[in-house]
Amino acid sequence: MRPLVLVPTYNERHNLRPLVTALLSIDGLKVMVVDDNSPDGTADEGDALAAASAGRVSVMRRSGSRGLGRSYIEGMAAALRTDATHICQMDADFSHDPAELPRLLEASTHADLVIGSRYIPGGALRHWPAHRVMLSTFANWYVRAITRLPVHDCTSGFRCWTRGLLARLPLDRIVSDGYAFQVEMAWEAHQAGGRIVEVPITFVERREGQSKMSGGVIAESVILPWRLAARPRGKK
Amino acid sequence: MPKPSISAFFPCYNDAKTIGDLVVQADRQLRELTDDYEIIVVNDGSRDESAAVLSGLSAQVDRLRVVTHPANRGYGAALRSGFEHSTKDVVFYTDGDGQYDVREIPILLMLLTEDTHFVNGMKMTRNDPPHRVFVGNLHRFVTRWSFWLPINDVDCDFRLIRRSVLNKLRLSSSSGSICVELVKQAQRAGAQFREVSVHHYARRSGVSEFFTPRRILHTYADLAVTWIELMVVAKLKGLRALIESAA
Numbered sequence A: 001m002r003p004l005v006l007v008p009t010y011n012e013r014h015n016l017r018p019l020v021t022a023l024l025s026i027d028g029l030k031v032m033v034v035d036d037n038s039p040d041g042t043a044d045e046g047d048a049l050a051a052a053s054a055g056r057v058s059v060m061r062r063s064g065s066r067g068l069g070r071s072y073i074e075g076m077a078a079a080l081r082t083d084a085t086h087i088c089q090m091d092a093d094f095s096h097d098p099a100e101l102p103r104l105l106e107a108s109t110h111a112d113l114v115i116g117s118r119y120i121p122g123g124a125l126r127h128w129p130a131h132r133v134m135l136s137t138f139a140n141w142y143v144r145a146i147t148r149l150p151v152h153d154c155t156s157g158f159r160c161w162t163r164g165l166l167a168r169l170p171l172d173r174i175v176s177d178g179y180a181f182q183v184e185m186a187w188e189a190h191q192a193g194g195r196i197v198e199v200p201i202t203f204v205e206r207r208e209g210q211s212k213m214s215g216g217v218i219a220e221s222v223i224l225p226w227r228l229a230a231r232p233r234g235k236k
Numbered sequence B: 001m002p003k004p005s006i007s008a009f010f011p012c013y014n015d016a017k018t019i020g021d022l023v024v025q026a027d028r029q030l031r032e033l034t035d036d037y038e039i040i041v042v043n044d045g046s047r048d049e050s051a052a053v054l055s056g057l058s059a060q061v062d063r064l065r066v067v068t069h070p071a072n073r074g075y076g077a078a079l080r081s082g083f084e085h086s087t088k089d090v091v092f093y094t095d096g097d098g099q100y101d102v103r104e105i106p107i108l109l110m111l112l113t114e115d116t117h118f119v120n121g122m123k124m125t126r127n128d129p130p131h132r133v134f135v136g137n138l139h140r141f142v143t144r145w146s147f148w149l150p151i152n153d154v155d156c157d158f159r160l161i162r163r164s165v166l167n168k169l170r171l172s173s174s175s176g177s178i179c180v181e182l183v184k185q186a187q188r189a190g191a192q193f194r195e196v197s198v199h200h201y202a203r204r205s206g207v208s209e210f211f212t213p214r215r216i217l218h219t220y221a222d223l224a225v226t227w228i229e230l231m232v233v234a235k236l237k238g239l240r241a242l243i244e245s246a247a
Helices: A013-024 A042-051 A068-080 A098-107 A130-147 A163-168 A179-191 A215-230 B016-033 B050-060 B075-085 B102-111 B130-146 B178-188 B213-246
Strands: A003-009 A030-035 A057-061 A086-089 A113-117 A124-126 A159-162 A196-200 A202-204 B006-012 B037-044 B064-069 B090-094 B118-123 B158-162 B193-198
Touching (some): A003 A013, A013 A030, A013 A042, A013 A098, A030 A042, A030 A068, A068 A163, A068 A179, A086 A098, A098 A113, A098 A159, A098 A196, A130 A179, A130 A215, A130 B213, A159 A163, A179 A196, A179 A215, B006 B016, B006 B075, B006 B102, B016 B037, B016 B050, B037 B050, B064 B075, B075 B090, B075 B178, B090 B102, B102 B158, B102 B193, B118 B178, B178 B193, B178 B213
Parallel strands (some): A003 A030, A030 A057, A124 A202, B006 B037, B006 B090, B037 B064, B118 B193
Antiparallel strands (some): A113 A159, B090 B158, B118 B158
16 A cells, blocks of 8 residues: 645745644655645745655745635645555644554555544534534535435545546546535545545544635535535446 | 244234134244244233133143233233244244234245345235225335335334344334334444245234224324434434543
């Protein structure tokens, strides 16, 4: 198993070193930092880490159109050009605990896509206000009701893909960018006949300051399930 | 696979004519499967000779234990007593009126692989009059989709359940709606289900406790309450717990 973790960053300079250090303690794991042109010099910090990592850390500096979804698409395409067998994705701010990553990797021996899930027995949330919990719970219910996607936490960004499945997905067709990006990818995985497994995780909100939730992100999330439901089905 | 330890129990309400054969057959079948088993009959306040039959049977079948409800408390209460008194790793139960064949326990057991927690029967061909089959199928359809159940035949009371799953459940129904409650709670507890066809025989004792207008009305009122409990109240409780733990 040669896993590679994609870590999209935007102004994560202070989190990057502890996160990468924690990730490199997992045997054989590589890290690819996908920096979205952060003004705080996250990419420079990444370069410093890469120089000291004997090739286990790489940095991708993005300059084109911004956004989490775009970062992931470019990162995934780049990851597929390496020899990685498993491609993981997680947040850079320790909302996703690097110590839980080995459990996702372990589960990926039985699945094409492993999702770290907050909404299955054993999963948990920390430091989220009631309205965020309700919004996220409702969003997942909404997506499931419309798309019939058999996933309890479609918006989770803590995932582990097998190379085989990810390479089969039409990455150039992915239209969404915010939370909806995660939903769309899960839907494509399901349509491609991928075996999806959920593993319980504890999600800890760390980010201080502004949430990335905006009118645009919400509108996209409301519309996307209907677009998916209307999309022609691929052969399984 | 190591030999399982099995509790088999039978709720019994005025089933004096069938319970004897059932226990003797179960004893014979289970002895072939494992050394570690027990048989329990929950006598739910029967008004026929069940009590006498059972005490005679106890002398004959040494693995048999009888749990007696002095007064009739209902099907759900009888099942809950059965679950409470079962001590083994795998729990099997079927009705005391002999609608199913306990010699088919090995078929269920075969499907109880390591990753499976709950094996349920499906009635193969029903030995009932046509109008009952039709109503039964309609009922099955409505309950399956309104409760979003993981199995086809929730009212087929011929099942194997792992104790690890039973320990997570909080069953409260005293009536026939316990079947829905049992399956839904097990599903929410993360149980993996498997199903298999089993034979179904015309009941040989007693009369149907279901097929009278009053009974039907009662059953659906009961299911409606169960629906609100499982699909609304339980969900809201879950959401509240999530909010409280996240704060």
